[in-house]
Amino acid sequence: MSDDYGWLISRETAGLRRYARALVRDPVRADDLVQDCLERAIRKRKQLRSQGSVKSWLFRILYTVYLNGRKTRYAAPTDEAIEETVSIVQPAQHKQLECKTILEALDRLPEDQREAIMLVALEGVSYTEAATILGVELGTLKSRLSRGRETLRQIHAITEEKPPSTATLRRVK
Structure with a gap:
């Protein structure tokens, strides 16, 4: 090389x-x-x-x-494995709680929408590059991004209305 x-x-x-x-x-x-x-x-x-x-x-x-x-070697981890990857959240640590909320919201997205959002938002690749990477048409990518962003907005609106329960906070500790 x-x-x-x-x-x-x-x-x-x-x-x-x-x-x-x-x-x-x-x-x-x-x-x-x-x-x-x-x-x-x-x-x-x-x-x-x-x-x-x-x-x-x-x-x-x-x-x-x-x-x-993805069906074998990279299969989705168990809930226990996911919790290990997220920092321990204390109720007073709002930024960590917000990050955990975002991760949970992303996990609730359909896989194709999450993959598109993570490429564009996390890695900052252009729409054209993201479409090429995912092997889809540009319009399909834009549709996935639009639907994914709308779902995230809806999830965010729901979590803003209802703060996490103490049972949820205890489970993460």
Whole structure:
């Protein structure tokens, strides 16, 4: 592997890890997903020239590897595993509680909407790149984003009206 190629890949590794954690929601499985992605990228590095940007190419590989293993290797974690990935929340720690609420809201989205929102909002990729990574038409991506954002607004409105119960707070401790 040339130094230039390694440098190009290393620039995107943090973003790949964030997106993998958003998809898998288990740090260990997410790291495995990134590792599998990078191994495939190294094996298929000759395809890079015809694929456009390194970032889009790597995220497409990551997403493809995820799709191929989501029923087995990268299956959704149990509730216990999800709770381990979220910081312990004390009632007075409003920012952590807000982050936990956002994570829970994202978990309630359909998978296709969550994947689109996380790519655009978390990783800041363009709509065109996100559509390419997810293997969908641009209009489909925009529709998923629109529906996902609307669902998040509705969830936010509901949680604003009703503060979390103390039973919920105790369960997270």
